[in-house]
Amino acid sequence: MMLKGKTIIVTGGASGIGRATCVLAASEGANVAIADINKELAEETQGLVEAEGAKAIIIEMDTSKAADAKRMADETVKAFGTIDGIVCSAIKLKPSALEDLSEEDWDMVIDIGLKGYFLCAQAAGRVMLEQGSGSIVFISSIGGVQAYNGAGAYSVAKAGAIMLGNLVGVEWGNRGVRGNTVAPGQIPTPMTAAMFADPEIAAGRAAVVPMGRVGEANEIAEACVWLLSDRASYVNAATIKVDGGQAESKMMHTPGRNWGGKKIQYKAN
Numbered sequence: 001m002m003l004k005g006k007t008i009i010v011t012g013g014a015s016g017i018g019r020a021t022c023v024l025a026a027s028e029g030a031n032v033a034i035a036d037i038n039k040e041l042a043e044e045t046q047g048l049v050e051a052e053g054a055k056a057i058i059i060e061m062d063t064s065k066a067a068d069a070k071r072m073a074d075e076t077v078k079a080f081g082t083i084d085g086i087v088c089s090a091i092k093l094k095p096s097a098l099e100d101l102s103e104e105d106w107d108m109v110i111d112i113g114l115k116g117y118f119l120c121a122q123a124a125g126r127v128m129l130e131q132g133s134g135s136i137v138f139i140s141s142i143g144g145v146q147a148y149n150g151a152g153a154y155s156v157a158k159a160g161a162i163m164l165g166n167l168v169g170v171e172w173g174n175r176g177v178r179g180n181t182v183a184p185g186q187i188p189t190p191m192t193a194a195m196f197a198d199p200e201i202a203a204g205r206a207a208v209v210p211m212g213r214v215g216e217a218n219e220i221a222e223a224c225v226w227l228l229s230d231r232a233s234y235v236n237a238a239t240i241k242v243d244g245g246q247a248e249s250k251m252m253h254t255p256g257r258n259w260g261g262k263k264i265q266y267k268a269n
Contacts, residue, residue, distance in 0.1 A: 002229035004029030007080040009072065011063050011120050012090030014041035016189030017139060019048070020217035021087050021224045026054035028225055033076040035059040035120070036090065055080070063090045063116035066123075073123040082131060085228040086124040088117040088161075089139040093191055096152040106153045113157035117164055125168070125177060132176040135228045138165045139220070140183045140239065142247040158183075162239050169237025178236040182223045185243025186214040208253060210245035 008025045012018035014036035022032045026049040034049070034056060036042045042058045049056040057079045061068035076083050091113040094105040121136050128134025143151060144158030161181060168179025186205050188196045196202045196214070206213050223242050226232050241247050 001029035002225060002231060003084075006084035006228070007031045007033070007076060007082055008228060009033040009035055009059075009076055009083060009086040009120070009124055011035045011072075011086070011088050011116070012139075014038045014045055016089075016191065017184065017187060017217045017220045017224075018087070018089040019045045020221040021089065022056070023048045023052060024218060024221040024225050025228065026050075026052035026056070028229070029054070030084075030228075031055045031080045033057050033059055033072070033079070035061055035063065035072050037062055063088075063120050064111035066119050069116075069119040069123040072120060073127055076124075077127060083124050083127045083134065085128075085135040085137070086121060087137045087139065087224050087228070088120050090116055090120075091139070091154075091157070091191070093154050094152045095150055097150060098152075101152045109153040109157050110160075113154070114160040114164070117161055121164070121168060121179075125172065128177045129172060129175050134177045135232070136165070136168050136172075136177065136179045137224050137227045138162070138179075138181045139224070140165070140181045142183050142185050142241060142243045144183060145239075145241070145247055146250075165239065166237045173236045178227075178232070180227045180232075180235060180237070181239040182220060182227070183239055183241045183243065183247070184215065184220045185209065185241070185246045187217055187220060188214065189217060208246060208249070209243070210249050210252065213244065215242065215244060 008030045010018050010022045013022045013034035032049050034042045039060045046056045059072045138161045140161040141158040143155045148155040165179045165181035
């Protein structure tokens with residue numbers, strides 16, 4: 001078991017990638033603190049974690065509030081004695097063209113998806129720094145390495161998460177705490193369910209991925225759990241794209257080639 005005896009916090013653990021990470025971490029031997037604003041869904045995750053034979057607590061919280069982040073760390077230590085890792089995955093998306101994006105919606109996305117990452121990582125990180133070991137994983141997106149037009153502040157928050165992971169790794173790596181980032185590709189989650197419910201959109205999104213399909217939440221969880229584990233002991237300040245190759249496939253979707261007078265029509269799949 002990769003996480004046997006470890007205690008892991010997952011923010012946004014009530015659903016989607018966060019839930020999948022909680023369950024996989026539990027199957028690998030971890031105690032899990034499920035940190036989320038939605039208590040009802042968090043209770044569902046708790047049941048799934050406990051079905052794996054692991055212990056779980058729920059921390060109902062707003063990740064963008066410093067007092068809640070501190071309480072998250074305190075309650076986890078009270079329940080399990082320590083913190084060995086945290087996955088920051090809580091996010092909300094407010095689609096909007098930039099010219100229409102309100103200050104309120106900008107603040108909401110940045111507060112949860114970037115400020116909240118910092119506050120929760122800081123609170124848990126202080127415990128890990130004191131013990132001299134730990135792993136922090138931020139969930140970004142390929143929308144953080146490429147502009148995701150029409151998604152409002154989402155790409156900005158996700159790009160910031162990558163830099164935050166790098167900074168954590170650089171500042172804290174020599175004190176035993178690693179910082180890394182996972183950048184998922186297209187993953188059906190409650191946040192994206194409406195998009196993938198449309199057959200045309202679902203097929204079109206799968207078609208632009210070199211592997212010919214979108215991913216699953218558990219495939220992102222696998223990367224997170226590995227980074228939390230001692231098997232990734234020399235992985236620090238890194239960003240791992242788990243996207244079926246989509247972020248690197250831009251040239252596949254650039255129409256046509258003409259090399260030496262020979263015209264080639266290039267297709268993605």
